[in-house]
Each structure stands twice: as C-alpha cells, then as structure tokens.
Amino acid sequence: MEEASGQRRVSGPDLEILARLVAKIEEAAHELVERACGIQAIERNARRILASSRILRLNVCDPLEL
C-alpha cells in the first residue's frame, strides 16, 4: 500500500498515465468517426470503441478526475 495525499490507496498502476492513454484512445476513435466519410464500417466500429473506452473512463479516469 502506498500513501498519497495522506490516504491509503491500493498499490497499483499510475492512474494519470492510464487516464492519458484512455484519452488517446478516445481521441483516435473520434478522429476515425470524423474521417469516416460516412462509411459505416468505420464509423460504427469506432463508436463501439468509444463505448468501450467509456468503461475505461469509469474505471480509471473518474476516480482520478472526480
């Protein structure tokens, strides 16, 4: 267990790094949607990536940001 801000935390990954990686995934997926030129095979699959990355956001980013 490590001490951070005076509180006990589970030892584990660096949340800030993880959150940055999640943001990169989201950025790339958004860009795929924008550049899809209406091709559903790109747009819908990119949107599915965003639905999954939202769960990463709930699991990793929310505890950091909120």
Place this chain on the structure above:
Amino acid sequence: MCTHADTMWNPILEAMDEERLRSLQLKKFQRILRWAYERSPFHRRLYREAGLEPDDVRTLEDVVKVPKVEKSMMREIQCKDPYPYGELLCVDLEEVTEFRQTSGTTGQPVYQADTWEDWEWWSECWAYILFAQGYRKRDRVFIPFGYNVFVAFWAGHYGAEKLGCEVVPGGVLSTEARILKMQELRATAMMGTPTYMLNMADVARTKLGIDPPKDLWIRRITCAGEPGASIPATKKRIEEAWGAKVFDHVGATEIGAWGYECQEQPGGLHVNEAMFLVEIEDPETGESIHEPGKVGKMVITAFDRMAQPCVRFDSKDLIMWADERCPCGRTFRLIKGGVLGRVDDITKVKGVLLAPTAIEEVVRSIPELADEYEVIVTREGDMDRIALKVELRPEAQGKEQEVRGRLVDQLRLKTNLGYEITFHPYGSLPRYEGKARRFKDLRKQGG
C-alpha cells in the same frame, strides 16, 4: 501485480478508501442528476415541481431533496413519444440499441431503453460480480435462460464473455436437453433463478438418472431473480443438489446489476458503490437509515446509465446495512442477508406481519420436503386463512405425520402463524423456470 488484482475486477474502485468513495459517489450523482435534468422532460418536470435545480445537491446529505421515481410514474409516461419510452429517454431514439422490459409482476411492464454504451456498462457491472465470485477465463459457463425481452441473464452472458469465459447459451432447449448439453460440454458454471436451479437438479436425478455432483462438472452457480440464494436453507439445498458453490447477485431491469456476493460469502451482498448509490429509508416515515441492522426500503441511483437514467428509484426492496466489513478487502458496504423481501410482499395475515421468505426458510430447512411449495391466503368472512401446500420427497414417503409436526412448530416459531397444511403427491405442484409465484394472496380478489 496490483493488490487484490487476483480477487477484484477493479481494485482501484473496489478497495478505494471510504472517504474517496463517498466523494466519487457525490460527483457521479451530481453528473447523472444534471444529465437527467437537461435531457429528460420527465425528470426536469419532476425536479422543477419540487423546486430543485441540479446545483442544489452539494453534499450526499442533499441527495434526499431529489424526488424519488416510482415505477407507476414510469408506466404513466411510457408509450408516448418518443415511442415507446416517452419522456424518460435522454438520447435520440436512434441511439437506442437495446430494448428490454420488466416482467410486469407488479402491473404493466416498464420498457427500458439502453444505448450501446449502456449495454457495455451492464456487462461491466456483471464483470464485477462474476470475477468476485471466482469466474475466470478457464470457465465454460452454461446459461439455461430463454433469451428474450427480459434482461435476466443477458448481461450475465456478456459479463462472462468479457471475463474471457466460454459462454454456452442454453436458450430454447428443454430442461433435459440443457442438462445433457451441460454434461456433454463439461460446463463448469451456470446462472439461473434459485427455483430453476433446484428444478434442474430434480429433473437430472429423476428423469435422466444423472446425479449432478457426481455426473456433471458444475462447480459455481450464480443466482438472481429471487431472494433464494441468500436464504441459507435454499442456498444449502442448491449447493447440495449440484455439489457447487452458490452465489447471489441482485439487479433489476430499470436499475442494473447493483449487488453481489463475493467468495468470502460473509452473509451479505456487496453494493457496487462505484456504480450505484444505495440509500435505505424507513418505509413509514421516509427517514434515512444509516445504522446497520435496521430494515428499510431501498432507493437507488445508477450513476452511469444514460439512455433511461435511474435516479433515486424507489425499488420497494427491503434491505439493511451489515455491521461488519467483509474480509475480502472490498470497501463496498454489505447489505446483510441480501434482499430481504419487498415492501409489496410484506402483508398482514391474521393481524401478523408476514414475509413470504420466512416460509421458504422453514420449508427448505426440512430435508424430507421437496423443493416446491405454495402458500394461499384467503378470507372467509372476517377471518384470514393461510394454506400451505407441500410435497414429500419420494424417499420420505410415510413420514407425513412427523414432518407435519416439525413444520407446524417451525412455522409457528418463525412466522407466529398457524397454517392449514396439505401434502400433495411429489411432482404435482407447479415447477418454474423463471421467477416463481408461490405466494398467492387471494383476499384482494375477494377469495
């Protein structure tokens, strides 16, 4: 390896210290409240009529200012535009990818819209449950469930898939065919209602000559839909019938999968407090209950469900906080004994408050009795009558008098009521695949 990574799906949240967890809950509550207020005309009207704006919730104590949503309110506004969800919907209709509905046990079913994001969230909630109960990639999970408009084990299917389990959908098959398929594939785990788990084991033994603990490979069962897996006598019966560990979980169509038993099985269920805010209130006074051991009605919020949010939903489930922490290391609080019943189910018979689960606990604790039973409450003149129908197991035939005596004593002790008990031939009472309806109060029908 992160601490608890071998036993928790996400130790970042499940082992978060309590202060941070409460802070997270407040922020997430504020976020979903604002979302519902801005996107749903139903929620906005509800809050404005109460004189509440989202910014009025500044602390967790402020949450009680937010009006509760009852199922009857949802029914009233559904089937209007945007059809069929009405003004509950917070996204464009074309964003909805999943339709489910409630069973309609308490009246007109409620329709539930989910987006793909919501559906990912559903399976994530189940991933927390299944990982906590020991499911791993090596498991072959059989799901003997009629995949249909009811959410039931749909999300369990995708939660197991997310864990990396091999999932076998046991949909439109007879009970016998399901058992044979489980045997053929050497399935290691399954999900079902407690009633159906008992029924399946009975069919295996009596119709197929299969003894589940010896002839099958099921070692882990996750139950839902009924309180049975948290009723010790019923849990024991299922465990003995299958030679498997039985775990409870709780959820609902309009809420999500909000609670689960972990492998420590401390006599209660963890609330997934990173995804849900559970409040307990006194059913009569409406006062919040914070202290352990006091039963009240659950009011629940799902923080991350977006298409059709669940904000302070009056679930009518009766629960109580446990006194103790779980040795598993989760900081998510426990509700003792799972869901103890429903406000709607608690009824007065002969002037005595009766919870149907108390009858189940007695019947299932007597080994000579078969799994099924039926309770019928009627009124003759001003007098309530309560009848209990039971079956003796085949191997206990001839023991009726002895069993009757024990049954009468235990029922009197646990429920403070006298029953008209009748014994019926083994196999003659109804068998159920889904939620059983064993308690029939015919007084409201003039019976």
